[in-house]
Amino acid sequence: MPYRAVVSGELAKLFGVLSHPIRIRIIEELKREDLTVGALKDILGITHAAVSQQLSVLRSNHLVVESRQGRNVVYHLRNPALAIWIMEGLGFILPDTSEMEKMRSAIKDVQNAWGSETKPVKAIAKKSNTKTRVK
Amino acid sequence: MPYRAVVSGELAKLFGVLSHPIRIRIIEELKREDLTVGALKDILGITHAAVSQQLSVLRSNHLVVESRQGRNVVYHLRNPALAIWIMEGLGFILPDTSEMEKMRSAIKDVQNAWGSETKPVKAIAKKSNTKTRVK
DNA sequence: TCTGTATTTGCAAATGTTAGCATATCTAAA
DNA sequence: TTTAGATATGCTAACATTTGCAAATACAGA
Numbered sequence: 001m002p003y004r005a006v007v008s009g010e011l012a013k014l015f016g017v018l019s020h021p022i023r024i025r026i027i028e029e030l031k032r033e034d035l036t037v038g039a040l041k042d043i044l045g046i047t048h049a050a051v052s053q054q055l056s057v058l059r060s061n062h063l064v065v066e067s068r069q070g071r072n073v074v075y076h077l078r079n080p081a082l083a084i085w086i087m088e089g090l091g092f093i094l095p096d097t098s099e100m101e102k103m104r105s106a107i108k109d110v111q112n113a114w115g116s117e118t119k120p121v122k123a124i125a126k127k128s129n130t131k132t133r134v135k
Numbered sequence: 136m137p138y139r140a141v142v143s144g145e146l147a148k149l150f151g152v153l154s155h156p157i158r159i160r161i162i163e164e165l166k167r168e169d170l171t172v173g174a175l176k177d178i179l180g181i182t183h184a185a186v187s188q189q190l191s192v193l194r195s196n197h198l199v200v201e202s203r204q205g206r207n208v209v210y211h212l213r214n215p216a217l218a219i220w221i222m223e224g225l226g227f228i229l230p231d232t233s234e235m236e237k238m239r240s241a242i243k244d245v246q247n248a249w250g251s252e253t254k255p256v257k258a259i260a261k262k263s264n265t266k267t268r269v270k
Numbered sequence: 271t272c273t274g275t276a277t278t279t280g281c282a283a284a285t286g287t288t289a290g291c292a293t294a295t296c297t298a299a300a
Numbered sequence: 301t302t303t304a305g306a307t308a309t310g311c312t313a314a315c316a317t318t319t320g321c322a323a324a325t326a327c328a329g330a
Contacts, residue, residue: 008159010228011221015159019151020316024143037279049318052280062229071278071325082227085220086146092217093145094197155290172305185291187306206299206304 017061018086022046022054026075030064031083034076152196153221157181157189161210165199166218169211 018024025044029035035043040051055075058064063082064075077083153159160179164170172190176183190210193199198217199210212218 004160004163005156007225008156008163011159011224012154012156014224014228015150016154019147019154021140021143021147024146024150025139028139028143038277047318048279049281049320050316052278053317056280063227068325073279078229079227085223085227088220089146089149090142092198092214092220093149094213173303182292183305184293184307187304188290191306203299208305 014061017057017063020054020057022050023058024086026051026054026058027063027077027083027086030075030077031080034074036069036072036074038072040075149196152192152198155189155192157185158193159221161186161189161193162198162212162218162221165210165212166215169209171204171207171209173207175210 018027022044026040029040029043037048037051037055040055041048044051055064055066059066059075062078065078066073066075068074153162157179161175164175164178170178172183172186175186175190179186190199190201194201194210197213200213201208201210203209
């Protein structure tokens with residue numbers, strides 16, 4: 001039954017794609033509304049190259065989909081449920097005791113924020129760091 | 136509102152912990168039953184050092200808990216719901232067209248396997264390779 | 271229509287950092 | 301001493317980040 005190895009490998013790859021704060025942030029923002037590279041650059045406060053590069057990772061792994069709109073490229077989540085699933089992962093985080101309370105309140109804030117900011121099923125909307133290691 | 140950065144960082148760290156096939160496999164096996172390092176070594180077919188190393192990553196991130204039993208060390212999931220949540224991530228995997236069908240059936244197999252092998256909800260019980268890159 | 275320019279995005283290379291593996295050594299319990 | 305685990309070290313490969321440049325498009329002017 002080698003399928004276990006295959007599937008755990010695919011899952012690991014998915015988790016690898018998500019193991020970057022900027023990519024998490026991008027997904028978080030795309031849950032609210034479809035955005036261009038420029039808009040994400042402003043929201044996240046990073047260079048366009050950084051945004052584009054992280055988007056290319058998400059794109060090549062089919063988590064986001066692009067669609068050109070004139071000179072802009074608008075990105076949206078292929079499966080919006082992804083953002084919800086990601087947020088559920090908060091339940092498995094056990095913060096360090098030092099940062100415990102800060103994290104607890106932060107998690108609650110985000111849970112509230114994500115809960116209220118429901119993405120309007122919308123049409124063609126148009127406007128507008130850190131490193132993470134394991135050991 | 137810097138909490139977004141804090142939380143996305145914590146989430147990214149969690150995903151980083153899970154971005155390794157062996158660690159996924161370990162969680163998968165620990166969902167069925169608590170296991171020792173030696174047992175995991177046999178099941179996964181890797182060296183005890185490799186098992187111990189990956190367990191230390193899981194342990195330092197509070198995903199698994201150890202308990203000595205004589206000369207053995209038994210590991211179990213801190214929160215068994217973690218395994219279920221991980222499996223839900225399969226829904227966001229879009230396999231390459233080449234491997235499409237193989238993956239589809241593999242995913243179904245695993246979903247079935249995980250579905251049936253339910254770990255007894257038990258109380259305070261006390262008993263008893265590949266690399267993954269993103270781009 | 272054609273041309274030049276600014277805007278937006280993608281892509282590639284260079285550099286620094288880190289994870290994973292294999293091997294070996296070390297510690298704890300019986 | 302033996303068995304089960306944990307940890308340290310060196311090597312390799314992959315990742316993150318920045319910088320620069322190329323491609324595509326829109327728009328203004330002739």
